[in-house]
Amino acid sequence: MLFPAALGIGLPLGIGFAAIGSGIGIGLLGKGAMEAMGRQPEILPKLQVAMIIGFGFAEALTIYAFVTMFFLQGRIG
Amino acid sequence: MQQSLPNRDVLDRALRTSWIVAVALAAALAPARPWDAAAILAGQLIAFLHFIFLRKIVKLFTEKRGAGALEVADRSGFAALPFLITAKVLVVYGGMFALLASRRFGYAPLCVGFALPFLTLFLKSIMLAFGAGPASLMRRAKGGIGSVGRAALLVAMLAAISSSAPGRAVAQEHAAGTHAAAEHAKESGAAELPNWLVILHDFNPGNPVISWLEKNQVIVFAWIAGLLFLFVSWLAMRNPKMVPGPFQNAVEWMVESMESVAGDLLGEKHIQRHFPIIGALFFYILTINMLGIIPGMKSATSSLDLTLALALITFLYVQFWGIRNLGILGYIDHLAGQPRDVTGWIMLPVMLPVHVLGELAKPVSLSCRLFGNIFGEDTLIVVFVGATALLLKAGLSLLAVPPMAGITALFMMLQTLTSIVQALIFSLLATVYLYMMLPHEEHGHEESHAEAQATH
Numbered sequence: 001m002l003f004p005a006a007l008g009i010g011l012p013l014g015i016g017f018a019a020i021g022s023g024i025g026i027g028l029l030g031k032g033a034m035e036a037m038g039r040q041p042e043i044l045p046k047l048q049v050a051m052i053i054g055f056g057f058a059e060a061l062t063i064y065a066f067v068t069m070f071f072l073q074g075r076i077g
Numbered sequence: 078m079q080q081s082l083p084n085r086d087v088l089d090r091a092l093r094t095s096w097i098v099a100v101a102l103a104a105a106l107a108p109a110r111p112w113d114a115a116a117i118l119a120g121q122l123i124a125f126l127h128f129i130f131l132r133k134i135v136k137l138f139t140e141k142r143g144a145g146a147l148e149v150a151d152r153s154g155f156a157a158l159p160f161l162i163t164a165k166v167l168v169v170y171g172g173m174f175a176l177l178a179s180r181r182f183g184y185a186p187l188c189v190g191f192a193l194p195f196l197t198l199f200l201k202s203i204m205l206a207f208g209a210g211p212a213s214l215m216r217r218a219k220g221g222i223g224s225v226g227r228a229a230l231l232v233a234m235l236a237a238i239s240s241s242a243p244g245r246a247v248a249q250e251h252a253a254g255t256h257a258a259a260e261h262a263k264e265s266g267a268a269e270l271p272n273w274l275v276i277l278h279d280f281n282p283g284n285p286v287i288s289w290l291e292k293n294q295v296i297v298f299a300w301i302a303g304l305l306f307l308f309v310s311w312l313a314m315r316n317p318k319m320v321p322g323p324f325q326n327a328v329e330w331m332v333e334s335m336e337s338v339a340g341d342l343l344g345e346k347h348i349q350r351h352f353p354i355i356g357a358l359f360f361y362i363l364t365i366n367m368l369g370i371i372p373g374m375k376s377a378t379s380s381l382d383l384t385l386a387l388a389l390i391t392f393l394y395v396q397f398w399g400i401r402n403l404g405i406l407g408y409i410d411h412l413a414g415q416p417r418d419v420t421g422w423i424m425l426p427v428m429l430p431v432h433v434l435g436e437l438a439k440p441v442s443l444s445c446r447l448f449g450n451i452f453g454e455d456t457l458i459v460v461f462v463g464a465t466a467l468l469l470k471a472g473l474s475l476l477a478v479p480p481m482a483g484i485t486a487l488f489m490m491l492q493t494l495t496s497i498v499q500a501l502i503f504s505l506l507a508t509v510y511l512y513m514m515l516p517h518e519e520h521g522h523e524e525s526h527a528e529a530q531a532t533h
Contacts, residue, residue, distance in 0.1 A: 046341060049505065052498065052501060052505060053505050053506065053509055055502070056505070056506050059446060060442040060446065063442050063445045063446050063449060064441075
């Protein structure tokens with residue numbers, strides 16, 4: 001297979017897979033945070049901040065894939 | 078004010094050093110290439126004036142906050158502030174562009190002249206951070222070391238922010254040359270909604286000023302957002318009262334809630350020192366992001382240039398505080414994963430690269446996250462607007478406009494949410510990175526833990 005063609009197929013697929021991973025991570029985080037909020041509503045502000053930071057770290061994985069795409073995008077031709 | 082004195086001291090000494098270096102360089106160059114020597118001196122003069130004005134402006138701001146915060150009568154300082162800012166823009170930036178425009182002076186020696194004071198100030202700050210130099214050791218003995226580094230760092234950061242944008246633009250223009258327009262068209266593969274600069278450019282294709290602005294529109298919009306931010310905060314605190322009016326109340330509420338959110342993470346002691354940069358990052362990014370919702374405007378964070386600059390500022394700030402708090406040996410120890418036992422020392426060759434790479438990944442992920450989110454939202458709206466335009470072209474205006482307008486409005490609401498959340502994530506992650514570098518008191522933590530257990 002030609003290198004540009006392989007890249008053209010692989011890059012979007014790679015981002016998709018990375019997004020699956022961080023999607024699962026964010027989903028688990030949100031689930032845990034929601035449950036905790038339901039049980040103990042008084043810690044809501046503290047929990048929200050921690051949750052958003054966790055989202056940020058989970059999201060970063062997709063962003064690494066995104067950056068890789070930017071590095072290789074020019075070589076699709 | 079006790080703090081302003083050492084601040085002026087370090088700035089003065091850095092400027093003095095840079096003058097000495099500049100004169101020495103110019104003297105060395107003068108016999109062979111007199112114009113280059115003059116260019117170095119002229120660049121040095123412009124940068125020197127920049128620092129002088131900046132110091133005056135910063136001093137006016139801080140003195141207002143400190144001394145006469147609740148006094149209505151003391152308004153003379155604020156009359157001087159707009160004057161000073163205008164004078165700074167006219168003299169410094171006007172002079173800079175005049176120098177760059179004149180063909181007589183070379184580009185490289187001018188840049189050397191501009192960069193010299195920044196470089197010396199940067200080196201001085203680093204030396205202060207490492208505790209090197211006899212003068213700083215003496216001051217550490219006196220106990221005033223904290224305020225010096227903070228003030229110098231603040232000045233350096235303000236200088237870097239305010240000076241990097243135009244300089245970069247000029248450099249970019251020089252580097253790209255005539256191919257810039259073609260490359261720009263190729264580079265921005267995804268469509269963007271036209272902002273007022275693009276429209277202005279379309280109506281005046283030949284105008285060099287407008288085409289220059291259009292090419293560097295990210296900088297223009299970043300400046301617009303920054304000025305808006307400054308203007309709003311000035312408007313709110315221009316006439317502070319003990320019982321605030323609605324506007325002042327709203328602004329104070331925003332600042333205070335941000336401070337409490339970041340303070341929960343960072344702790345009571347550190348937030349006082351670090352809130353200026355965290356809050357500035359949050360509100361600046363928020364202003365820029367929100368600017369994109371206004372039709373005809375563009376959010377400058379949808380370009381990697383600006384987000385990378387912000388992330389690098391955060392990165393340097395965090396590393397600086399890490400070195401200052403841990404010391405240079407403690408910093409290396411921190412990077413090595415704090416080896417205390419045999420396992421730690423065996424894992425050292427693995428842990429050190431991992432930690433260094435982790436530190437380097439921080440600015441990348443910070444900048445790309447902000448860029449990706451804002452750019453993605455903008456592209457989403459462009460897609461729907463483009464679809465509406467296509468349907469209108471096909472003569473289906475009755476079918477196209479109501480649902481499409483509804484969808485676009487929905488996504489604009491989502492964009493508002495994204496703007497706030499991304500600004501919050503950026504500043505909170507900066508806070509977390511900072512927290513990792515600061516010494517934490519395990520005592521207070523354990524006590525609160527024990528307390529929590531006791532209540533259960």
